[in-house]
Amino acid sequence: RDEAALLAALARRPMAGFDLKPLYRVLAAAGQSQASTRDAREEKGGRPGPPEPLPVPAGDVKLAAYLLDPVRNRYHLVDLARQFLGVEVEEGPADRPADPACRTPALLGRDAALCARLRPAIEAEIAARGLERVYREIELPLVPVLAAMEVAGIAVDREQLERLGRQFAARSEELAQRIYELAGETFNINSTQQLGQVLFERLKLPVVKKTKTGYSTDAEVLEALAAEHPIAELVLEYRSLAKLRGTYVEGLAEHIGPDGRIHTTFQQTVAATGRLSSTQPNLQNIPIRDEPGRSLRRAFVAAPGHRLVAADYSQIELRVLAHYSGDRALHEAFAHGQDVHARTASEIFGVPLEQVTPEQRRVAKAVNFGLAYGQTDFGLARALRIGRAEAKRFMERYFERYPGVKRYMEETIRRARQTGEVTTLFGRRRPIPEIRHRVPHIRQNAERVAINTPIQGSAADIMKLAMIRVHGALLREGLSARIVLQVHDELIVEAPEDEVPRVAALLRREMEGAYRLDVPLVVEVKAGVNWYEMEEMNG
């Protein structure tokens, strides 16, 4: 009653504050329940009008502080007060939202006052550092979008999840028994310590790699040991099933709400590059590469009468690289809609595009990927399991054929060394003080960060803009479809069946048009009743 009126009043007026997304989440949830009662009332009276969109926040000092220094591990009001106002205070409700004890009128008022004093100070710094656009045009407008996504959540088929859990458990049990037989004793396979004793002391297998504290038993090691002893392969499969059961089946089930949906939290001030992250649970790392992990995606479903529509940017990071570097060959590949990995294979192996073999393409793909991360010949050699000299030849060939890319990378490092930071397309900044470090491996690590951040960060800028556009367009066009997930280069929308064609077209239009690069942005759209089986909707 009073609360509903208060929320309605808040929802009408742009607000400034500290970490507004949780409040927006409350407002979005209130708006949603209001809309559903209104729809029920108007059931006989024709179509309901579009819902009132929440206003873009007028300011958020936490977001501003993140843009000023995206590498910090926290953005507490007390730290900002010290840094920008020179005042020393104890933590209040803004910094301890989970602690009801500090939610006193005095401290609530104090935090509000701190916030009000901080805003002009921090926003002046935002303007001075050229961060006005990324702040006003990206991060602030994104707040209501993320809040709406979190409130929407994604529907999960608990039965399906549990069915998979039972399958994983049965196979897991089978593997454990065979592992104990081969080991000659039972032990905790999940314990790296105990597993190390079994493999390297009891079975006397060769030690290929060590960790700080003992034997390494990671997948790379076990794959090498597979040639020596049959236990290794069994442990590998056991491990992957243990991962699926613990992290995904049980971990996800705990987060299914009374509405049958999982409502993740998108973190907007965590990733140093400007990406979002997802927690409680993380829905940005649901398995896809291999079965049976991939089958978990069958448990992510559309509500009855709905479909999931997934739209992903094709090769967005390489397109950003093409844009930044101006490299002719890379431009040409994208301008002509070529398969870039095949094109790269054709360049480095010196064969016509049509004669590229799958193996050559696989190698080229690894080179293309590694590039954006500043991978070395050593790393490429390990990834492809080839010799270092051969890897070095591939990389040299690559840079011969894409000289613009080489120039761009050298220039990026040079500028980073000069300024101590790198920036993205939208002017997002990341300081990299280590780029001048005298210890080579620290400096080289900084150089990789300098190469990767503008690429990953610009792709993040583009995706965030696209999310704002898609959310706005869905509301404007009076569609009921809603964005439910973002996975870095992919958006998942839940749409009523009859809206699917319009939503697919809208996603393509708004995502491809989010930003104008020197090469086209291309979006691939798929739809289905769950996140596993999706049919392409291109054309």
Add this chain to the structure above:
DNA sequence: GGATCAGCGA
């Protein structure tokens, strides 16, 4: 509670 190891995604 925190460090370490491991493994999932883009």
Add this chain to the structure above:
DNA sequence: ACGTCGCTGATCCC
């Protein structure tokens, strides 16, 4: 030293 950015679970030790 060797690939960027994240998050979570299990174990082990404090």
